[in-house]
Amino acid sequence: MPAFVRSSAPLTLAAIIAYWAGDVADGQTARRLRQETRRGAVFDIVADRVSSVAVILALTEVRPSMAVPRLPFLVQFDVLDCVLGLRFLHWPILSINYSYLAHRGGYRWNWSPMARAVNTAGLVLLVAFVPPPAYATVFVIAVIMVKVGSLRALHRLAATSSEVSAAARHPVRIIH
Template identity: 40%
Template sequence: MWTPRSCPHGHRECSHGELEQWSTVPNAITALRTVVAVGLGLAAAVDQDLTLLLWATGVYWVGDTADGAVARLLGRENRIGAVFDIVCDRVCAAVVYMGVVWLLPHMVLPVAVYLLSFSVVDLMLSLAFLAYPLSSPNYFYLADAPIYRWNWSKPAKAANSAIFLVLLLLTESVVLTTAIAGVLLVAKLLSLRRLSRLPPAPDTDCAHELSRSPAGPETR
């Protein structure tokens, strides 16, 4: 694992050791949205209330967008915050989808496949940025462009979260949503396979040098 230092060029995509701290506004937003989303999700399960579950989902998604946006706005992106966000995303997703199963028991199969993909395989992929001088997975294109496109580009993020849940709730189709969850899982497994074949990251403090190295993304 790459040891956090500081990019000599000040690139926002790169890790900056002096920014590695817990007490930041983005981390406070992450913590708050997680507590509220989990609370609403649990209340939804207890009360059998789909509306509360939708509120929990909304808080999770809006908060997940807000913490990253604030981090970029304030120049406070750091690896601690990225890992905290990744972990909290899985907590929120687990509560939301367990609530879905509680309210719609027949949807247990697609939910199980999705949670396997998101909470296990995607977790391993999301933490892979720690092996590089990157501040978060959002800049993984500097390490490997295909893996970034399949997992953290805007279309990939939409397919991995919003599209699946919206179709699940609108259609309640076990066959359709299991197929979608299966496709997502396969994409994650292929990404993990590609990740396992990447050469070790060069010893550099600037992530922009990754693409210019002999093993950079352009040559793979």
Template identity: 45%
Template sequence: MALSILHRSSAPTAGTPVASCGMRGCGVRGCCCADRRQLLNGPNAVTVVRTVASLILVTLAAVQHSWPLLLAAYLTYWVGDSADGCLARWRGQESRFGAVFDVVCDRINCTSCALVLLMFVPAPLPVAVFLFQFVVVDLPLTLLPMRWPVLSPNYFFLVDRLAYTLNWHVVAKVTNTTLLVLLLVFVPDQRVALVAASAVLCIKVFSLVRVLRLRLPADRAHVTPPAAAAVRSAPARA
């Protein structure tokens, strides 16, 4: 603990070359220096299992034209998707590889489930808008935070709070993956789902443009939270 305080107070000033070795654990939660670079760990195994299990269930749902199987596929995807993240945080096994792997697997599960959903709820337009948003706009948007030295998009509040709140806050993520399905199943008027999907698309396009225009940091080894940057640039206390 004392070490991390020392470490933080001896953070390099602008222009000082960053010593990449020995900088592990700068004390900022979510900084990429905490990346354990593990490909084979529990959270990634959960991601593999939930992706494959959901894919099998959704295929069976399509073949047997069974909505309970589609529900099981969705639940496996939703529960598994939060379980891998929770396990990673709980065991301190968050990694940049795991973050990207999770994002890609989400697209596989979400797209396959949405396409089979069309067999039961014929709503091609809302589903098309949603899939365009989720795959064409949200996939690159969610990979962009990896240009910064953060562990995952879940820590993008260290860089830009508005983009984080709109896209990677837990409420935003749960809304983006469940809203369309719930509206299509429970609201008879499909225009409601179409309006919601279009609104989310607008937010995603706005976020993509915003994150693309953010300035990249000079220090690629550690993330500098806005508060720490303010402290650093303030005059030294006596």
């Protein structure tokens, strides 16, 4: 990744934009063409984690003072959010994009368009524009708290069958 090797802020920004644009475009294209699959959703979740490591390494190279929030972010996104993202496999839905069918709160706080923008762009913007790493660290810890709360809620939900049955009755985007 040239952004990392050259420790270039413009190249890092270009890499982040390319990553986000590609991630949004592939999902939108699959939905519009009605070619979504659970396998594709899992691949997307895993690919996002690999990409996030590259982006965080490049950001840390450009802003070494931001090394402190790096580890909690990687734990939050590459571990907690990955486990959360794969929870959709417990329900008869195609991907996390339809997780509102199983748990509206979990969707609202983690995968709605606004939540995705805040959860991922928030750290990047803080690293890029706010010099003290304490702000980025506090932000990441707040996101970790949301992820842990969401994991608890989804764990409780998986233990009850009535909510899962209600989600399974929904006719849109359900696996047949």
